[in-house]
Amino acid sequence: MIFSAVLGTSAFFIFLAATALQAAWLFRRDKRPDPISSWAFVVAAVLLTADLIIRSLRTRFVALTSTYESLLFYAAVLAFLVFWYRRQKKLTYWPLVSFGSSFIVVVLLAVASSPLIPKEALPPIPALQSAWLLLHVSFTFIGEAFFVASFVSALLFLFTKDEARRLDLDRITYMAIAVGYPTFTAGALVFGAIWAERAWGRWWSWDPKETWALVTWLVYTIYLHVRLIMKRKDSWPSILAVIGFLCTVFTFFGVNYLLRGLHSYR
C-alpha cells in the first residue's frame, strides 16, 4: 500500500513539475516546445500504470473498480495522449493545447488525492466481477481523454480571433472528437449495455449515469452533424465541444456524488 502511494505521489509531482515547465515555456519568445516535459509525462504515466498493475495484482482483479483507480487510469491515458500529441507531425503543435491538457491531468490527480475519495485497493463486489468492466471502463476513459484535448483546443478557438489559428484549432478539436467519439460509443454505450444485460437483466434502465452518458453522446453527435454536415466553421462546433466535455465531467463526478442510481460506486 505504501509503495502504491509512493508511485501515485511521485507521478503527481512529476506531472506538476512538467506542467509548470510547460507554463514557464509559454512565456519564451522562442516558440519551440520544451524538450523535457513530454518525456516526464511518459515517466509519470508509466508510474501510474505500474500503480494500477500493483493494485490489480493485490486484489487479483483489474484495478478499475473505484473512482480513485478510474481517475488514475484517466490521467495516465491523457498523459500518454499529451506525449503522442507532442511527438506527432501531422497536426500543428500548440503549446497551449498541450499545457491545457497537462493541467487537466494535474487536476484529475489532485481530485484523486482528495480525502473524499477512498484509496484502498479492494477486491470487487459481485456486480463488478466481469470482463466487460475492463472494456466498458477503459474504452470510456480513452474516449474521454480525447474529449479533454478537444475541450482545450475548442476553448482556445473561442478565445482566438486569428482565422488561420482558428482553422488549426478547429482541426485539432475535430480530430480529437473523431477518435474519441467511436471509442466512447463502444465503451460507454455498447459495452456498458451488454454488461448491464449480463449483470442486471436490463440493458438500459434510464439510470442517471446511463442517461448522462447518452446526453454526452448526443451532444457530440450534434457537434459532428453541425461540423460535418452543416459545415459550420463559426463558434458553434467549439461551443458544443466545450459542452460535451462538461457533460463528461458531470457524468463522472456529478452523477456519482449528486444523483443516486445503479452506478453509485466510489
Added chain:
Amino acid sequence: MKYFFRRLKSVRLAVALIAYLTLTCVLATLVPQGAAPGKYHNLYPEFLADLILQTGFNRFFNSFLLFLFPAFLFFANLSACTVDRFIRELRKKSARRHGPDILHLGLMLLTIGSILSASLHSEKSLTLFPGSYITLPDESILRLETFHFERYPDGRPKNWTSVLNLIAPDGRVLKADYKLRVNSPLRYKGYTFYQASYSPYFILELRAPDASVTQLYQGRQISMDGASYSFMAPSMASGDTGGEALIRATEGSNTRIIRVSPGDRIGSLEVLEIKEESASVVQAVRDPGYLLVLPAMFIVALGTALTFIQKIKELV
C-alpha cells in the same frame, strides 16, 4: 410528398430533435421520476409541481407527448436521412462511404429493438431455498441445490452462487449443477435467470422421539397429533435473533402464539437450534427485444468506427 420527404430528412430537424432529447433527458435526471405526487409538492413550488404532474414529466420516459413522440419523429427523420444518403452514395462512381449508413442503420435497428424490449420485457423475482424449485412454462423444473454466500473479511459481499439443476419434463437433466453467479446468467428457451441477491431466513431444527431431525423453514408449518405449528419468525424481543422463535400453534379452533428456545418442545418434537441461513434471490427475465438490440449495438459500433477511420485517414 417530395416536400414532406425533404422536410423530414432535414439535418436541421435532426439537430433540433437531438437537442430537444438531450435537454429533456438532462431535466429528467434532475426531476425525480415515478415518485408519489406529494413528493413533487414538497420539493417544488406549487405551480412547478403542478406543471410536472400535469405534463407527465414525473414519468418522462413513458410520456407520449414529451418523449415517445419526439423519439418517434427522430426515428422517422433518421430513416429518411439514411435512405436519402444511401441512394446518394450508390450513385457515386468512386470514394463511396458507407460508414454513416451502417451507423444509421444500426441506430434504426436499435430503436426498433428498444421498442420491442420496452413493450415485451417481463421479469419476476424468485426466492429459492435449498431444495426448492420452480416450474417453468414448458413444465421443466429449475431446482436450487445449494446456495453459497461468501463475504470478504471486511464484510462486503464476495460471491453469491446458486447451484441449480434444470430438469426437463421427461426427467432428463438439461443443466447439471449449473453455477449461477452475478454476471453469469443462465439462459434457457428465451428466459434468462440472474443471480440477483440473497434473502436471510431462519430454520428451526427439531428432533423427533426416534432421534430423526426435521427442519422447519420460516413461514412454513408442521402438523402432528391433531395440531399444526407454524414458524412465524425469530423473536426480536430480547434483541437476540437466534435465541427464541415465535410459533403459532393451532389446535381445533384455538390459536396461540408461543415462544420456544433450544431445549423446549413443540408437541413431541424437541427444538435443537434456530439457524439463520441465506435464500437465493433469482431474477427471471424475458426480453425478446434484446435479440435485436445486441446485433444493433454491434452495427452501431462498427458504423461509428468505419465512419471515423475513413475521416481520420482523409485528415492526416
